[in-house]
Amino acid sequence: MKKSVILIISTLSLVAIILIGLLFQRAEVYNETIYVQKVVCTSIRIGDDYYDTFWNERSQRYLVENPEEPEKEAPLLFIDQLTIDVIYEIQPMDASTQTVTFSTNSDVSIASIEEATGRIVFYKPGIATFTITANDNNNESAKLKIRTKTLDG
């Protein structure tokens, strides 16, 4: 290839690199905040076992899914101090604030949830709703309902 052509290509490449660099530099001169648009409860964990959840439009809640019947709620067997971890995800995945806060307004004699970790403890059989709220000012949240029963309940 002629030297002049090589020189032109090299120069154009260098200019392109510089421009691209400037573009990315300019795009990063301030961090645009990406807000949470949705909080999704994907599953719960009890010990080493995971149970899917599904969104119920009528109740506006995530419910624990019966693995034998999709889109049907399954109650959990109550045992003393039944401990459940909430598994969730934030959308979009690159939201600037990734943390959430957990809460419940249900009867605390039935169940409680740790604000920071989302660990639930059931103290007696019953129904409780838990809220997962994103910590940015979009204030998006999702609610999870868990129903526990005894074998003879």
Added chain:
Amino acid sequence: MRKGVLILPLIVVSLAGCDPVTTDSGSSDTSGLGALLNIEVVSGLKEEYVQYEIVDQNEVMVLAEYENGFENVGGDQLTFDPGILDTSEIGNFDISISLLDKTVEWSYEVFENTGIEGIEIPDSVKNYNNNIKEQSEGNKRKEFMDRGQGYFVGDDNPFVFVPVIFTYIDDEELFVYGYHSVSTIDEKRGDEWVRLAAEGEISEVVAIDEYASSYDFTEAAIGKSYRLTVRPAGEQYALGDQFVVSFEFTVCEGFNVFDQDDLSHFDNVNSLWTNYRTEKGWEVQDIDGLILHNDIKVKASNIPTGFFYSEGDSEVSSGDADYDRVIGSLRDNVNLYHRDIAPGEDFVFNGNYFTINYSTLPYVVRESGRIDALPGSVISHATLIKAGYNRTDADLGDYTMKNLRIIGNANRTEEGEKSGGAIFTKLLSVDSHLYNLIGTQCFTFILTELAGPNPIIEKTRGYDSFSSMLYNWGTSNLQIIDSEFIGAGGPIIIADHVSPEADGSGGNPSGTYFINTKLESIVTGGENWFKLVHADAAVTDIVNLGEDVIAQYGTNSITKLININGTDVAHFNLIGVVKNGAASEPSSEKIRGVISIDDGVDLDLNGPFITNPGLVENFPPAMPRFQSSNGEMALTEGTILLNPLGQPIPKYSETQTNYFTGPYLNMYVSVGTAPTDFTAGYMGLVFGLQER
């Protein structure tokens, strides 16, 4: 590992149905199938319902038999008589389902709900409880500064309080929209709660509909606090905490707003809303306050179409350069919800700690009707909520907006079309108090107009605006107290002198007074706002001043280098700009205006720094002047600083002492006109002084 012993078996109630034979589209296109012979319900309806059970008629499916085949048809294609399958009353009922000329009758029974396993407070109340919580240290920006105002209920229309009701029949959850309630009302008297007697006392303060779960408070209840306790009717629900919920609130004047349609009653100015309400058959509500009881997501579909450009609009032509963007866009200069508050009236807009979210509101594409080929050139004037009408009365009405979170549609971003985002609120001729708000992603959060509003913004947070967060359009007495504003796309505040005379007097000069308020807008000058207002040309000068001139005189300056991806980029903290209201970019006309921050020296374009004869003689025009919030003065000829006597100021390398002290530096730009006019400035800027 999934599933396992902890999932209990369910008894599944299956609905009878026939398998579809040919199509399952629900389409009305039956070409080729011939005449309709018969229809039969296959799913979506039951023979028994609990009282108040939700029935989604769109889920009804009929099997239509035609001469040449079958087709499943969904509820959206069917006609019901009566129109709604009503489950509010107990008894036996019939409903007809029709497709074309065929009808099938369906009988069902509604029985009392005996399957309630528990109730919870309504989701809106859960959200309220979350909204007033104290946040952890890293999340303080979403915490209301005043979390203790309490919950309010208006007296203009019933307050609806329907708990979340968990109903299970044969171990399957049924969803109900209401219930037969039993209520008790306690009234707060001093520190005690006093149960109101069912006969007499209760009816004096509230009318209860135990089936609609509505509570219509009377004027006698205004100013008093109540505790409402509810449970389902029926002896089986009389015992057990899981069947009882309580909620405390205070009654006030005002209209209870549950959704965006209710919000429309705020507007008493725009005929578009009058027509909209008439078309929908809504009664005009004469309200004297407004209280939210839920988050409101503002949708364009619930706003009169006249606020937007549409197909067939006389101002729109298919040949317009912006045609692909303008249809459906918001018209500029509109106020979507506008209220005139007359002298003597007192209107309170109480958000009850809920959120108004207008993030999906269409943008303004045409600034004042101008057609731009490309997005990103608009400076929007459209506003979501405006209070006050142009008045010359000496007496004004009173307007308070409080306890509200706002999410706008224009954050600080590279996306040019967001320059068409909407201002959250404008205040005109009404004594205004904005208290305890949190606003994010608004094009501009709050704008005050002219001399009317006597505005006070207090305990309010603002973050992440595309343009300035605040705008003072010729208001001489804007007070901002105990607040926090961080992260504008330009300055925190733009303050205009509206219609000045040639000598900089007259018109409506701005006066902005910050008290105990955090102000921070760290920008590079590359943000969209700077390009929009053609201020990007001045950024080079600002950076030069900060990096090369002022930096010689201390460890602080108006600029600071922040490393971005391996490159040091100069940033400056632009607090405020005072300019001529007629100019959207730097201009050469004289103006006045004041920005005052706590006890620091004011930026005052008609103050002693500008007009003192003893000083101005030594400050030639057309040279920027500086004065720190602690009072140190200087001007520059471009490379060094000079004192009021025109002498070079010793540099930091000689003194080891910062020349400028205090948190802010006021800068007066292009003061006066050479050679003799020393008075009245063109523009004033307030920078945060930063340690480098």
